[in-house]
Every structure is written in structure tokens, then in C-alpha cells.
Amino acid sequence: MRTRFLFSRLADLAFVLFGVSIIVFLMIRLVPGDAVAIMLGANTDITPERVAELRGRLGLDLPFYVQYFNWIGGVLQGDFGTSIWTGRPVAQEIGAHIWPTLQLTLLSVAVGAGLSIPIGCFMAQARGRGIEVAVRVGAIAGLTIPSFWLGIVSIFLLAKLLPGVSALGYVPFTQDPLGNLQRMILPVIALSLPMLANLSRLVRSAMLDALSQDYIRTAKAKGASQRLIVYKHALRNALIPFITSVGVMTGYLLGGAIVVEQVFAIPGLGRLVLGAIAERNYPLVQATILVMTSAFVIVNFLVDLLYAVIDPRVAQK
Amino acid sequence: MRRFVAKNRLLSFALGFVALQVLLAVAAPLVSPHSPFAQVMAQRMQGPNLLNWLGTDQLGRDVFARILYGYRTSLLTCVTAVGLALVVGGTLGMLAAYYRGWFDRILMRFMDVLFAFPILLLAIGVIAVLGPNMWSAAIAIAIVYTPIFARLLRGPALVICESEYVMGAKAIGASDARIIFAHLLPNLASVVLVQTSLLLSAAILVEASLSFLGLGAQPPVPSLGLMLSEGRNFLMLSPWPAIFAGFAILFLSFGFNLLGDALRDTLDPRLRGQDQ
Numbered sequence: 001m002r003t004r005f006l007f008s009r010l011a012d013l014a015f016v017l018f019g020v021s022i023i024v025f026l027m028i029r030l031v032p033g034d035a036v037a038i039m040l041g042a043n044t045d046i047t048p049e050r051v052a053e054l055r056g057r058l059g060l061d062l063p064f065y066v067q068y069f070n071w072i073g074g075v076l077q078g079d080f081g082t083s084i085w086t087g088r089p090v091a092q093e094i095g096a097h098i099w100p101t102l103q104l105t106l107l108s109v110a111v112g113a114g115l116s117i118p119i120g121c122f123m124a125q126a127r128g129r130g131i132e133v134a135v136r137v138g139a140i141a142g143l144t145i146p147s148f149w150l151g152i153v154s155i156f157l158l159a160k161l162l163p164g165v166s167a168l169g170y171v172p173f174t175q176d177p178l179g180n181l182q183r184m185i186l187p188v189i190a191l192s193l194p195m196l197a198n199l200s201r202l203v204r205s206a207m208l209d210a211l212s213q214d215y216i217r218t219a220k221a222k223g224a225s226q227r228l229i230v231y232k233h234a235l236r237n238a239l240i241p242f243i244t245s246v247g248v249m250t251g252y253l254l255g256g257a258i259v260v261e262q263v264f265a266i267p268g269l270g271r272l273v274l275g276a277i278a279e280r281n282y283p284l285v286q287a288t289i290l291v292m293t294s295a296f297v298i299v300n301f302l303v304d305l306l307y308a309v310i311d312p313r314v315a316q317k
Numbered sequence: 318m319r320r321f322v323a324k325n326r327l328l329s330f331a332l333g334f335v336a337l338q339v340l341l342a343v344a345a346p347l348v349s350p351h352s353p354f355a356q357v358m359a360q361r362m363q364g365p366n367l368l369n370w371l372g373t374d375q376l377g378r379d380v381f382a383r384i385l386y387g388y389r390t391s392l393l394t395c396v397t398a399v400g401l402a403l404v405v406g407g408t409l410g411m412l413a414a415y416y417r418g419w420f421d422r423i424l425m426r427f428m429d430v431l432f433a434f435p436i437l438l439l440a441i442g443v444i445a446v447l448g449p450n451m452w453s454a455a456i457a458i459a460i461v462y463t464p465i466f467a468r469l470l471r472g473p474a475l476v477i478c479e480s481e482y483v484m485g486a487k488a489i490g491a492s493d494a495r496i497i498f499a500h501l502l503p504n505l506a507s508v509v510l511v512q513t514s515l516l517l518s519a520a521i522l523v524e525a526s527l528s529f530l531g532l533g534a535q536p537p538v539p540s541l542g543l544m545l546s547e548g549r550n551f552l553m554l555s556p557w558p559a560i561f562a563g564f565a566i567l568f569l570s571f572g573f574n575l576l577g578d579a580l581r582d583t584l585d586p587r588l589r590g591q592d593q
Contacts, residue, residue, distance in 0.1 A: 012429075019430030030446050140578065144570040146522055148529055149545060149563035156552050156559075255437025259526045263549070274530060277445045285445045289438055297433045 005308060013301045017294060021075070024290045025068050028058075028282040036060065054084075058283070080287035085279060090287045093272060098291075100170050101261065101268035103180075105253050107188045112195030112253075113246050119196070120203020121230055124211065135204075142197025147256050151190035151263035158186065170266045187264045191256050195249045202245055206238035213237070240311050247303030251296045328579035335572040342388035351379035353386040353539045362555035372557040375547065380558050384565045386539035391569060394451055394533070395520040398458035403513060405459070406466030411501055413467070414474030415493070425471070428464035436461050437526060444532045451540075454533040458520050469512050470505060477504050507584040514577030521570040541566045 036055050052061075058081075059067050074081065080090035123135055158165060166183070173180040210216070211234050219229050258270030269288055276284035341348055351369070357377040365372045371380040409428075413421040431439070443457035477483060477500070486496050527533040528542030536543060541562050548559030 015426070016430055016433045019427070020433050023430065023434075024442070027442055027446055137575075140574050141567070141571060144518060144522065144567055144574050146525055146529075146545075146563060146566050146570075148526065149559075149566065152545065152549050152552065152559055153563065156556050159553060251435035252437075255435040255526075258437060258441070259530060262530060273441065274532075277441070277449075277532070282445070285442070289434075289442050292438055293434050296435050300433075 002308075006305070009301065009304055013297065016297055020293050020297065021072055021290065022068070024286050024293070025071055027286055027289075029064075031282070075287075075290065080290075081283040083284050084281050090284050093284060094269070094287060094291055097267060097269050097272040099172065099268075100266045101254075101257055101270065103173065104184065104187055104191065104260065104266065104268065105250070105257050107184060108192040108195065108253050108257075109246065109250055111188055112192035112249070113199060113242075115192075116196050116199035116203055117235070117242075119200040121207055121235065123200060123204040124207035125230065127208070139197045139201045143194055145193065147190045147194060148259045148263050150193060151186065151260055154186045154190060155263070168265045170268075183264075187260050187266065190263070191253060191260045194256070195253060198249060199242065199245060203238060203242055206241050207234055210234040210237045240307065243303055243307060243310065247300045250299050254292055254296055325579065325583050327575070328583050331572065331576040331579045334568075335576050338388060338569055338572055339392065341385055342392050345382070345385035345389060349379065349382040349385050351382040353378060353382040354537060355379070362551060362557075364555070364557055371561045372555070374544070374558040375551045375555070380544075380561055383539040383544060383558075384541065384561060387541040387544060387562065387565065388569065390451065390528075390534050390538060390540045391521055391524055391566075394455045394524050395458065395517055398455045398524075399462060399513060399517050399520050401455075401459035402462030402466050402516075403509065406463035407470045407505075407509065409463075410467035410470035411474045411497065411505070414471045414478055415497060415501065421471075424467070428467050431460070431464040432468070434461075437523060440523060440527060441530075441532060444527065449532045449535065451528075451534040451538065454524055454527045457527070458523055461523070462516060462520065465516065466512070470508065473505055473508050474501055477501055507580075511577050511581045511584065514573050514580055518570045518573035518577060521566065521573065525566045525570075541569075 036051050036058070055061050059070055062070070071081075078091055080094070082088065083090050083093055086093070155168070168183070170183060171179045207230075211230075213234075216229060216233055219233050224233075257268065258273065260266070261268045261270035262274065269292060273285055273288040276282075276288065355378065357373070359377070360369070360373050361377040362375055363369055363373045369379045369381065371384065374380055374383065409424055413424050434442070439461050440454070440457035443460055444453045447453035447456060483496060483500055486500055491499075524533060525542035525545070528540045529546045530542075531546065533542060534540035536547075544562035545559050545566075548556070548562060552559060
């Protein structure tokens with residue numbers, strides 16, 4: 001049963017990745033008008049020869065399916081083509097920008113998911129009429145505060161309160177670990193807050209659900225402590241919907257990271273893709289979207305597998 | 318109706334809060350004494366005062382007026398986008414549930430693929446193709462939300478299609494169109510209402526993010542996201558435009574989220590206390 005589940009999930013994964021690659025591939029072909037002329041854009045010395053040359057270099061003069069297989073074949077070997085303007089390999093550009101985004105996203109997932117468990121448990125236990133409404137409103141506020149606004153306000157406050165501290169930019173962890181983490185604090189807060197609000201609400205309702213089950217009554221009857229009941233019996237069962245949500249929220253964070261990077265001047269994938277759009281560097285846009293989406297798809301695939309480990313009933317269906 | 322609203326204090330508050338903002342947007346020229354475009358260079362970057370209630374921006378334009386017209390841009394973009402997604406996605410989801418079989422399988426597979434993209438990233442991809450402006454943003458949000466509506470409506474529609482009254486309607490020979498319009502659609506109304514409100518709340522944030530990134534409405538169109546990104550550059554000189562624009566986005570999104578939540582409680586008491 002286990003292997004069959006694994007294979008069916010792998011088949012789904014392959015299909016979704018294939019579909020994603022088709023859509024990303026079609027992007028450049030769907031640009032209204034002549035993509036190549038638009039890419040050359042403001043360049044004054046556009047000659048028919050140059051257009052034809054670029055078209056040949058991008059392989060746009062070949063039949064569609066040949067273009068796709070050439071492109072995906074390259075991608076699978078780590079060759080995303082060359083950046084139109086700099087002439088550098090796209091893979092190299094992505095490699096230079098991927099770490100800040102990765103660090104920002106992972107730290108935010110860790111903070112958002114990590115804090116939501118104690119907060120959600122607390123909310124479930126401290127369920128009272130007044131508090132319940134306040135917490136509910138607070139959580140919706142957390143969900144609807146634009147993370148980029150939170151970032152801007154926090155930069156402003158920091159500059160007013162601690163004028164000497166720089167919150168902007170990025171230093172690689174390997175160069176200056178302390179400076180790196182210091183600059184990550186505000187972006188991580190801004191990025192993880194919506195996730196924290198969302199997951200706390202989820203943990204709260206899952207815990208309330210779990211706490212009303214029969215096995216909790218049994219545990220109470222045999223004299224287990226409140227702490228043991230909450231954290232061992234109820235939490236384990238409440239974690240199942242939680243883990244699925246963490247996977248889904250990672251996608252929101254990847255999107256949110258693009259905006260937060262822009263606010264805090266972090267040179268990550270978000271800045272890369274925005275710059276690429278501005279200069280109509282389509283191969284770079286395609287590659288960045290493909291890499292980020294594939295990462296998201298694979299995270300969700302792993303979450304699915306984890307789900308089956310935690311709850312063996314899933315794999316049996 | 319009046320008794321109904323009085324009984325649901327959260328719902329009436331949410332309704333009032335959203336209605337107030339929509340009204341302010343619609344009646345913007347009547348409410349604001351200033352034009353959102355008029356630049357008064359002598360009064361640049363003022364804080365809130367009697368003449369300019371929420372101050373002025375870096376070009377001496379009235380922040381209050383720009384926020385009201387920004388509401389217009391935001392609501393116009395998001396209502397268009399969510400409306401389109403609801404019609405296209407909702408119809409597809411409903412048809413998939415009704416006809417099942419290969420149509421359902423192929424369609425939902427395609428939706429799975431669209432669903433695999435992080436929301437903002439797919440929107441950015443669409444805008445990269447269409448070129449950055451307000452209507453591209455609307456189309457991008459519509460494309461992102463289509464699979465969400467398809468999935469959201471397919472589930473409940475499947476349940477309704479299995480119900481006895483639909484079986485009964487089929488047995489007495491009702492046409493497909495009659496079953497879909499007379500039985501399926503009315504019974505999905507509450508799901509549609511709740512989800513549209515919740516998704517509008519999220520769409521407002523997506524629209525604000527896109528225009529903040531320079532991928533939505535272009536200057537000089539008044540837009541809340543754009544106000545934030547412009548205000549950011551003058552933050553230390555005058556934080557007011559950025560702060561008020563942020564609150565405007567927050568209130569608009571918050572209002573629709575609260576409305577969706579309250580509607581869910583009112584329309585389906587079974588779901589009370591659940592978050593998903």
C-alpha cells in the first residue's frame with residue numbers, strides 16, 4: 001500500500017511539474033506582438049538581421065514542440081539559456097540571487113509555524129467570550145495587514161528609535177553572520193506575520209476539535225496532567241491539518257518574499273524577476289518563475305508524504 | 318431583514334464597514350474637496366491639517382483625495398477580477414461536478430497545474446506577458462483565482478448533484494440547464510457569497526502588492542499600492558502618505574474578510590468556530 005501511494009503521488013508530481021513547465025514555456029510565446037522586437041525594445045540599431053539573429057538564438061524559428069523539447073532538455077541539465085542583456089547564463093544569475101530568498105523564506109516559515117503552535121494552544125485553552133472575539137479580530141487583522149506596509153512602518157520606526165542601525169540590504173551569512181541575522185529580523189517579522197495569524201487560528205480550531213474527543217476524556221480520567229493532555233494527546237492529532245497548511249502557506253511566503261525583498265532592498269529572486277520584467281528579459285523571467293514554482297510544488301509533495309507518515313490512514317486510502 | 322441584521326451584530330458591523338468604504342469610493346468627487354491630481358507645490362509633504370485632512374504627498378497632492386480614488390482603482394480592479402474568476406471558474410467547477418467523467422478529470426487536472434503556482438508569482442508571470450497596467454493586474458488576478466473558484470464550487474456542487482432532489486428532477490426529465498440553474502445554482506449561493514467576500518479581501522492585498530511592485534496601475538492613476546511605494550521614498554521627510562495608504566489597504570481588506578467570516582457564521586451555523 002505504501003509504495004502504491006508513493007508512486008501515485010510521484011505520478012501527480014511529474015504531471016504537475018510537466019504542466020507548470022508547459023505554461024512557463026508558453027509565456028514568452030503569448031507576448032502580444034513580436035516578443036523579439038519588444039525585447040530589443042528601445043535599442044536604436046534594430047536591424048532585421050539582429051532580430052533574426054536573436055530569434056535564432058532563442059530558437060523561436062523552430063516548430064513549437066521542438067522548441068519545448070530543446071528548452072526543457074536544457075532546463076533538466078541546469079541550462080536555462082543566457083540572459084539577453086548580460087549574456088551570462090541564466091542559471092548563474094539565479095544562483096547568485098537564490099540564497100537571500102531561501103534564507104528569508106525558511107526563517108519566516110520557521111518563525112510563523114513555530115510560534116503558531118504555542119499561541120494556538122494558548123488560544124484554545126483560554127477560550128472565553130471576550131477574549132475569543134478579540135483574538136479573532138486580531139487574527140483577521142494579522143491576515144489582512146499588508147506585509148510590505150508592515151515592513152515600511154517598521155523601517156520608519158527603527159530609523160526613528162535607533163538611528164544608527166541599518167535595516168536595509170543583505171550581507172551573506174558566511175561573511176558576517178551577526179549582520180546577516182540582524183538585517184533579517186524585520187523582513188522575517190513582516191513576512192511571517194500573516195502566516196502566524198493564519199496558522200494560530202488553525203491550530204486553535206484543530207485543538208478545540210481534538211480536545212473534545214473521547215481519548216482526551218480517557219486521558220483525563222486516568223489522571224494525566226493538563227500539560228500532557230494538551231501537548232501530547234491533542235496536539236499530535238491537531239498537527240495533521242496544520243502540516244498541510246504549512247505547505248500551502250509556503251507558496252504565499254514565496255510570493256510575499258518578492259514584495260518584502262523589494263521593501264528591504266534584499267537582492268533575492270524577487271528583485272531578479274522584477275528587474276527582468278522591467279527590461280523584458282523573458283528567459284530570465286521564465287527561469288525564475290519555473291524555479292520558484294517547482295520549489296513550491298516539491299515542498300507540497302514532501303508535505304503530502306509527511307502527512308502519510310503522521311497519519312498512516314492517508315496512505316491506506 | 319432589519320431584525321436579521323440586528324440579530325447579527327458582527328455581520329451588520331462588517332456590512333456597514335464595507336458599505337462605508339465602497340460609498341466613499343463611489344462618491345469620491347462629492348466627498349473630497351480636492352482633485353487627486355492637482356499639484357500644489359507650495360504645500361508639499363504636509364502633515365494632516367484642516368485644509369488637507371490627511372496631508373499632502375511629495376507633489377503636493379491631497380492624500381485624502383488620492384486614497385478615495387485609490388479605493389476606486391482597487392475596488393474596480395478586484396471586483397472585475399474576482400467577478401471574472403467567479404463566472405469562469407465557478408461555471409467550470411459546477412459543470413465538472415455535474416457532468417463528471419473525462420471533462421471533470423481533464424479540467425481539474427488543468428486547474429491543479431494553475432494551482433501549483435504561488436499566487437503572486439503567477440500574477441507576475443501574467444503581467445510579464447501582458448505588460449504592466451491596471452487591466453493586466455485585473456486579468457492576472459482573475460487567472461489566479463479561476464482555479465480557486467472552480468475547486469471551491471466543485472466540492473459542494475458534487476454533494477448537491479448526489480442529493481435526492483436533483484435525482485428527482487432528473488427522474489421527471491428536467492433538462493441539464495434547468496437542473497443547473499434552478500437547483501444547483503441557488504443552493505450554491507451561500508458558498509459563493511462567503512467565498513467571494515473572503516477572496517475579495519485577499520485580492521485587495523494582491524492588487525496592492527502588484528501596484529506596489531509597479532506592476533499594476535501606473536502613475537498618475539491614484540492607487541493605494543503605488544502610494545505606498547512612492548511614499549516609501551519620502552518616508553523620513555513625510556511618512557503620512559505611506560501610513561494612510563497602508564491603513565486604507567488594511568481597512569478595505571479587513572472589511573471584506575470580516576464580512577466573509579460573518580456571512581459564513583450567519584448562513585451556515587454548522588461552520589461556526591471553524592476557520593477553514
